Amino acid sequence: MPATEPNDWSPCPHCGFDLPPNARVCRECGFSDDYVDSGDSYDPHDDDFDYDDFVARAFPQHGEADSPASRRQMWIRMIILAIIGSFVLSLLLT
Ligand SMILES: [Zn+2]
Numbered sequence: 001m002p003a004t005e006p007n008d009w010s011p012c013p014h015c016g017f018d019l020p021p022n023a024r025v026c027r028e029c030g031f032s033d034d035y036v037d038s039g040d041s042y043d044p045h046d047d048d049f050d051y052d053d054f055v056a057r058a059f060p061q062h063g064e065a066d067s068p069a070s071r072r073q074m075w076i077r078m079i080i081l082a083i084i085g086s087f088v089l090s091l092l093l094t
Pocket of ligand 1: 012013016017027028029030
């Protein structure tokens with residue numbers, strides 16, 4: 001008499017490995033059932049995946065810093081810092 005009932009087992013949707021009825025995670029490939037249920041899972045292999053768009057949405061500050069106006073402000077700030085820095089250096093060295 002078999003200890004298991006094959007009919008209740010379902011294949012892993014990822015690798016096809018037979019899983020027990022209540023298995024949430026595949027023992028063979030680690031595929032998780034919860035992953036599928038979330039529906040909105042991030043797929044790095046999606047052809048339509050727009051990395052720049054993803055970064056802009058995930059890191060709003062980063063996307064803002066990439067805009068031309070913010071970049072100009074950043075340069076102006078760096079130049080001012082450089083001028084102040086060289087001024088302080090000249091004071092220290094004289
Ligand atoms: Zn699997």
